[in-house]
Amino acid sequence: MDLKYLNTFKTIVEEGSFSKAAEKLNYTQSTITFQIGQLEQELSSQLFEKIGRRMVLTKAGSQLVPYVNDVLTSVDRMRYFENDLAQFQGNLNIGIAETQLCYKMPDILKAFHQQAPNARLLLRSMNCYDIRDELLNGTLDLGVFYEDVGGFGSNLTTYRLGEYPVILVASPEISKDCSDFITPDRNISISFIINEANCIFRQMFEQYLRERSIMIDHTIELWSIPTIKNLVKNNVGISFLPKFAVQEELDCGELVEIPTDLVNTKISAVCGHHKNKWISPLMQAFIDLCVKLK
Known part of the structure; x- marks a missing residue:
């Protein structure tokens, strides 16, 4: 056969x-x-x-x-x-949420390269829903994503990496003109700068706006988190991002947090694979580093 x-x-x-x-x-x-x-x-x-x-x-x-x-x-x-398994040879297909790839994964990827220099990492910056779907259909070996997307039940095996607050941010200048995102039934003349429609934290904030009947001018949709932050710092609009992604800018005063009623809003990052996936030595090495260095 x-x-x-x-x-x-x-x-x-x-x-x-x-x-x-x-x-x-x-x-x-x-x-x-x-x-x-x-x-x-x-x-x-x-x-x-x-x-x-x-x-x-x-x-x-x-x-x-x-x-x-x-x-x-x-x-x-x-x-x-x-293969010579001691050398960790082979390919590893991994989909990673962009905020995780930019701000949480560099140390892990560096350690993995040192541990498995002969391995070939095939990395893709992906939307969390796409990561979930490709793990379910077997296209990806591993995914690092936010489990808040749901929809996978017991079909994926996941390893918790961390729980992170998500906050509304603006430049100090813009925050003076749009500081109230708590009072309902308001129209606010500001741009919302964020990832595409399936971005999990975008969905959280847009749901909040609907519940509060708060209207904003329009949405600027971008893929790059660094680009989004740069536009926000330059007074183009506001954004709703994981706090770890903007911590450096908050510390130096380039961005400030705008209060909302989204109290204790957090997202949970996980590393996951299909429950029936055979865990190769390369996969296990990457999982172990994610859990150790999270």
Whole structure:
């Protein structure tokens, strides 16, 4: 039995369609169809059936899924066995929330590089919802994200890294003109500078504004936290960020905290992986450093 047929089957299940699996694996759709046909022939069972426009798993296909996962996990372990494990060789795919990547991970990444100089870290700065989803479908080995996104139940194994307050900040000059974010039913002429719509702390603050019936002029949507802070320092608007991300600016007076009724609002960072993921030596080394140096 050809292992690539099993990998194709697993990818179709994860991606939800033959076409998406073909795109991910860089195959033509006819190649995908041929490989599944060969697998069905070897197993003497139909694995997919067409319902409407969708190809869905048959009962036999559903029963095959855990067996395929076990086989491919075992193959993954064998690949690591072939390497000199003492040297921590191999690739590690990690998605990291940008605030964590900028302000919490440099020491961890430095220590990991010293411990595993022959490893290849494939890092991506990602939205926490995307990290969660890619951990669930197996695209990422590990994720460092805010568990406040929810939606993963017991499907992910997580290791707590810390709980952090989130605060509203502005430049000292801007804070004089928009110091009241507590009184409800107000229109405040100021720009809110923040990450894209799925940013967890943006969602927290926007929910607060809705509950207080507080309206602000408009939102400036950026990806880079350093850029957001720079604009806030230069009187362009306000932002709602984890306190650790703005602590240096608060200490030197470039930014000030604006009071709100979001008392004790915190977000919880975790390092996580799929519960069925085999923990390679590289993964364990990274997890251990995250927990130790958090």
